[in-house]
Amino acid sequence: MLNTIGVIGLGVMGSNIALNMASKGEQVAVYNYTRDLTDQLVQKSSGKAISPFYEVQDFVQSLQTPRKIFLMVTAGSPIDSVIQSLIPFLEAGDVIMDGGNSHFEDTARRYDELKQKGIGYLGIGISGGEIGALTGPSIMPGGDKDVYEKAAPILTKIAAQVDNDPCCTYIGPKGSGHFVKMVHNGIEYADMQLIAEAYTFLRKRLALPVEEIADIFESWNHGELKSYLIEITAEILRKKDELTGLPLIDVILDKAGQKGTGKWTSLQAIDNGIPTSIITESLFARYLSALKEERLNAQEILTGPENDQAHLDKELWIDNVRQALYMGKVCAYAQGFTQYKMTSDLYSWDLPLKDIALIFRGGCIIRAEFLNVIGEIYEGQPNLANLLIAPYFTEKVKDYQKGLRKVVSEGINSGISFPCLSSALTYYDSYRTGMSNANIIQAQRDYFGAHTYERTDADGFFHTNWQS
Numbered sequence: 001m002l003n004t005i006g007v008i009g010l011g012v013m014g015s016n017i018a019l020n021m022a023s024k025g026e027q028v029a030v031y032n033y034t035r036d037l038t039d040q041l042v043q044k045s046s047g048k049a050i051s052p053f054y055e056v057q058d059f060v061q062s063l064q065t066p067r068k069i070f071l072m073v074t075a076g077s078p079i080d081s082v083i084q085s086l087i088p089f090l091e092a093g094d095v096i097m098d099g100g101n102s103h104f105e106d107t108a109r110r111y112d113e114l115k116q117k118g119i120g121y122l123g124i125g126i127s128g129g130e131i132g133a134l135t136g137p138s139i140m141p142g143g144d145k146d147v148y149e150k151a152a153p154i155l156t157k158i159a160a161q162v163d164n165d166p167c168c169t170y171i172g173p174k175g176s177g178h179f180v181k182m183v184h185n186g187i188e189y190a191d192m193q194l195i196a197e198a199y200t201f202l203r204k205r206l207a208l209p210v211e212e213i214a215d216i217f218e219s220w221n222h223g224e225l226k227s228y229l230i231e232i233t234a235e236i237l238r239k240k241d242e243l244t245g246l247p248l249i250d251v252i253l254d255k256a257g258q259k260g261t262g263k264w265t266s267l268q269a270i271d272n273g274i275p276t277s278i279i280t281e282s283l284f285a286r287y288l289s290a291l292k293e294e295r296l297n298a299q300e301i302l303t304g305p306e307n308d309q310a311h312l313d314k315e316l317w318i319d320n321v322r323q324a325l326y327m328g329k330v331c332a333y334a335q336g337f338t339q340y341k342m343t344s345d346l347y348s349w350d351l352p353l354k355d356i357a358l359i360f361r362g363g364c365i366i367r368a369e370f371l372n373v374i375g376e377i378y379e380g381q382p383n384l385a386n387l388l389i390a391p392y393f394t395e396k397v398k399d400y401q402k403g404l405r406k407v408v409s410e411g412i413n414s415g416i417s418f419p420c421l422s423s424a425l426t427y428y429d430s431y432r433t434g435m436s437n438a439n440i441i442q443a444q445r446d447y448f449g450a451h452t453y454e455r456t457d458a459d460g461f462f463h464t465n466w467q468s
């Protein structure tokens, strides 16, 4: 019997996707550049419909036509190499899918190249980490709609399901699926940093023990902050180090890594004039964290406020932090969804913002209760410019800005840095300012460079001879 789908790239993510497909009734052919990973998967998959192949040609010829081949290969040139190795054995109508974190512009290029040969190409954003890949990730496919239709029965089956709906939807043309995944990761960076800052306030300023902070996160996870990242943070804080018996968090070196998708999100925003300051601030927070030795040195040299901090009422401030975190998250998601909207308009992608919010409800790393609300908002207002002006969030932030302002001010006064919380507040205050100070910038530009300015009371561009 011919196989219904092929998977290339059998690292943890690829193996788990193959196992997921097999468990949903697919006959899965698998291939890896090196034999060892293929053999490991075969050992793990006893009883499952997984057939190993050790030559690309055999692998391809084992597939039903139109062939569907899913790549879970390291992003970058390895994807191009695998595609080149497949092309001689493929026919028009076959479909290659890239499920890795490829840059969306690379995906668009590959799409164009393969389209000329009649081969369909889907750039598929996949979120959910190793467990999601195995049990049901969130899936963001981009490419031609008719090509997507060929793969949709498999993709929707292996995706996470929420309220009987698959967390998989057609995103749009070319690289749009990978674009949506990229910005998902930008939001993920901001969300993670905001949570880290909430933890910092509770730990450093309220001086709460780690176990109590775990309880607070757990209780927040029963309310409107309910989300995967809050849930795992509670679990992380409960974990003890086997060597020392200390909370494991206290022996983890404070140097954050990153693989590049958050950076790509910021670069794309900067290239296209999209204000995503919170997301970018979370990236810079990781960069600054990496300068550990410099920070240790600076700690000995640079001073902060005197240590005469006033006592803070615990319960009141825990709730201030909760409000601050919620509002920070709303602002970060507002930026991410603005990036979707502005880029969608730029490329005429017609991104389905409502569906994007809904497929983020399950499987993915940023899955959160309030994505239900975001989905409902875009259902009613598909062209909404910014989530902050949706009545639901306008009402929420009317209240919660008080908590955010208190936490950020307390951070400033006590010398504890809250890069994303303060950036969220700055974004909120800037966004709601109808008359900004950019008139000064324009005047300065015109003064030293004759760059011209527009007037508030007339159309056109003007130049003033400032020194006359």
Ligand code: 6PG
Pocket: 101, 126, 127, 128, 129, 185, 188, 257, 258, 259, 260, 261, 262, 364, 365
């Ligand atoms: C996901 C994640 C995943 C991401 C890792 C690493 O949605 O499953 O976003 O795709 O690559 O979390 O990201 P960083 O190493 O850049 O933090």
